[in-house]
Amino acid sequence: MPLDPVQLATFQAVVDHGSFDAAARVLHVTPSAVSQRIKALEQVVGQVLVRRTRPCEPTDAGRPLVRLGGQVALLEREALAAARGALGGQARTRVAVVVNADSLANWFLPVLADLPDVVFELHTDDEGHTAELLRAGAVVAAVTSERTAVQGCRVTRLGAMRYLAVAAPGCHARWFADRDPADAFAAAPVVCFNRKDAVQRRFARSMTDRDTDPPTHYVPASDSLTEAIRLGLGWGLVPEAAVRQDLADGRLVALAPGRHLDVPLHWQCWRLESTVLSALTAAVRKAAAGALR
Structure with a gap:
């Protein structure tokens, strides 16, 4: 049986808003009607699609329908805006995108200004994990270090974000000056974004040829x-552009002058013939070209 668009939209509302009651308020129907539509959709698919948790989450069987529902909604909004012409000028397309925090802080925000008719919902995660939201259908596009295309997506290489290992002068003098790198990186405190952040460990291994487990501060911004x-809490890897002036002014010291770590970044988005996605991709490529290696 073909999928019922009303049932699919109801399923999308439950996932987006986290509960049957919230979906009912958005759709202006009763919670009972929402429940009946979800049960009918599950009967058509032959699988449970929604975990009745707080918030509600799609099951593995439901994830492809989340992506389909988002794609249908995007194309419907574009078609409706085109059909209305000038009368639809006040309507804005909502787009959900996931971006790693360093890109968001250093080069991604101008993309939003290039698309004034789009309402953005931005998510952040480590660049090695942003593609997970794309697989789940929760976002239409991602800035990611993953170069293999997620199913149903296009991949565009953006360039590499260059990171430098830096520390405050006092931290450098205490832990790194005149010390063997293997001893220094094993003992010196390090500042990481979160527990997914592996770039510091990668850099330390490149300097010492061994794995280290130093005291670690987590600062998720x-x-x-x-x-x-x-x-002076510890050393860390920071995007080159963010610390260039600090290094020039002496507020920070490079731990390994001439050494760096480059993280390749890619843009993955749904493979749709969409005006909004095409414009978004062009804006992302333009912003990345001026900021990445």
Whole structure:
């Protein structure tokens, strides 16, 4: 049986808003009607599609329908805006995108200004994990380090974000000056974004040829992470552009002059003939070209 568009939209509303009651309010129907539509859709598919948790989450069987529902909604909004012409000028398309925090802090925001008729819902995660939201259908596009295309998506290489290992002068003098790198990186405190953040360990291994387990501070915001390093909490890897002036002014010291770590970034988005996605991709490529290696 073909999928019922009303049932699919109801399923999308439950996932987007987290509960049957919230979906009912958005759709202006009763919670009972929402429940009946979801049960009918599950009967057509032959699988349970929604975990009745708080918030509700799609099952593995439901994830492809989340993506389909989002794609249908995007194309419907574009078609409706085109059909209305000038009368639809006040309507804006909502687009959900996931971006790694350093890109968001350093180069991605101008993309939003290039698309004034789009309402953005931005998510952040480590660049090695952003593609998970794309697989789940929760976003239409991702800035990611994953170069293999997620099913149903296009991949565009953006360039590489260059990271430098830096520390405050006092931290450098205490832990790194005149010390063997293997001993220094094993003992010196390090500042990471979160527990998914592996770039510091990768850099330390490149310097010592061994794995290290130093004391670790977690600061889940790019600007705050850089400030924590300035205050001497520990060393860390920071985007080159974010610390260029600090290095020139002596507020930070490079731990390994001439050494760096480049993280390749890619843009993955749904493979749809969509005016909004095409414009978004062009804006992302333009912004990345001026900021990435």
